Amino acid sequence: MTAPTLASVPRDVLRRHLGSEGVCLRIPPFTARIRSPIPIVGEGLATLYAEYELLPSDGTFADFHVAVVYGRRFPKALCVFEMDGLRPFTPLAVGEAFAFLEWGLNWCVTGYCHTLISIHAAVLERHGRVLIMPAPPGSGKSTLCAALLLNGWRLLSDEMALLDPRTGLILPAPRPVSLKNQSIEIIRQLAPHAIFGPLARDTMKGTVAHMRVPSDSLARAAEPALPGWLIFPRYLPESPARLVARAKSEGFMQLAENSFNQNVHGRPGFEALSDLVARSDCYDFTYSRLAEAIEVFDRLPLPP
Amino acid sequence: MSLNTSRRDERWVCRRRADFALRNWPDGSVLFDEANGQLQRLTPAAGGMMALFLDTPEWTSCTLAQRIFGEIPAAEDIELVANALASFQSLSLIERLPD
Structure with a gap:
């Protein structure tokens, strides 16, 4: 029997899970529990992590418990990355929420995985x-x-x-492969079939998109x-x-x-x-x- | 070329051999100092000298030059070795023993 993937979850259900207890994903070689009420995070996960194994919410050991949640909403909506309740970074614009999750996951691995x-x-x-x-x-x-x-x-x-x-x-x-600025279009032209996640504009790195x-x-x-x-x-x-x-x-x-x-x-x-x-x-x-x-x-x- | 006799006979010791790990390649070497986590990139010649210190902790410029260059090393060779040893000292890899 093949393991269920994130693609098996309808988008509205995924959004609901992400907004409450989160989803547990096998992101080899790690397991991450991800929470986020921000729609663009759900969109990015559904697009780019569709084939990743979905693990049971109960009783699964997760290496990293992460979330991208709303920060302040006024005058500009911001989001915050959390790991185990810690907020190690300054908030970013909500439009960068999915990229923030990716950067945050990188930080989790490099900061905490010292067996490798x-x-x-x-x-x-x-x-x-x-x-x-x-x-x-x-x-x-x-x-x-x-x-x-x-x-x-x-x-x-x-x-x-x-x-x-x-x-x-x-x-x-x-x-997902992180591409910036002109590289996004260059790779799109090289591989029109390649699947990209949400565009994050005006980040510190310019425009960022992730490729599946x-x-x-x-x-x-x-x-x-x-x-x-x-x-x-x-x-x-x-x-x-x-x-x-x-x-x-x-x-x-x-x-x-x-x-x-x-x-x-x-x-x-x-x-x-x-x-x-x-x-x-x-x-x-x-x-x-x-x-x-x-x-x-x-x-x-x-x-x- | 004459070499100051005292320099020929300077005695050097590597007291922290156990702290060091050395990896040699034909194009150069890398030395790891476990005491402080520092890495040093060394030329092939310096890597060869350091390998000798890790094998035998005490040398003079002259005995080291003999080992590297042959039975009767030229004064220039000994000078070269003496300069390398002074560099090793500045990196706290070896110490000069009192006369």
Whole structure:
């Protein structure tokens, strides 16, 4: 028997649950109980999390209890993110409520999940090996990630690599891909069939929209994989796609800088990150055109 | 080129070997200091020297240069090693022993 998904819940029932006790969703590898009386949150969940497993409301252990609720309503309606009743962020406009939930969930994982080493990166898999792309905001990481997952790569995460220090494997954490500003239209044109959630306008990052995870990536969310490539991407206007080998010691340092909690793990964390780098081919990558970038990634040799 | 004799014979010790973890690659090394969580990126040569300290805690510039460069190291080689050791000291990785 297949587990029920969020799609099995009619939208009006979902709205009612979200506004009261919340819904319990399996968002691999975590379970989250989500509450929100704000319609745009329900709309985003129904659109982007339709295929995620819905767990019983009673008796299910949830890693994170989160909510996006109304803050003040006047002069401008605001919303607030809550985790276990805490309100760690300043309120945002109600139109940003779904994006706020996504950002809040990221914060929950990076702030509280210390059994794994989390690294700010886009993460994909092909032929059993994982591509890790750590990069600061504005580097084109998510756009490249979206283009690759639409061209045969499996999405593990658009936002964070979760490294299990005991096994050296990267755990999938497939959630909607966050795209900003022009990237939204670029990806829509590249994949007219791709499904997007609500647009959040005038955020601190500009306009933000989330793209639904491909069904195959979600179906394989229980399949971790070994690291294979560590690539530092950078969007550079008018630049041809260029892949340049990078020193592993440099790659290690940049990986560590992008880790949220490597320091928490002490020596085992150092060893785990070192093993990840040792297993991976390291490159810098600059690009301006996605089609060229996809070709380069398609030709990446499989590491030993 | 002549080298100050006292510098050749300076004795250095790595007292905190147990705190360090080192990973070497052909293009460089990374050293982790468990005492404070700090990471240092080292050149291949410096990584090689640090590996020797983790193996044997006490060296002079001269004995270390001999180990790295061969039986009779040139004065320039010893100077190179002595400078690296001074850098290690500034990073609190090793200590100079009193004469």
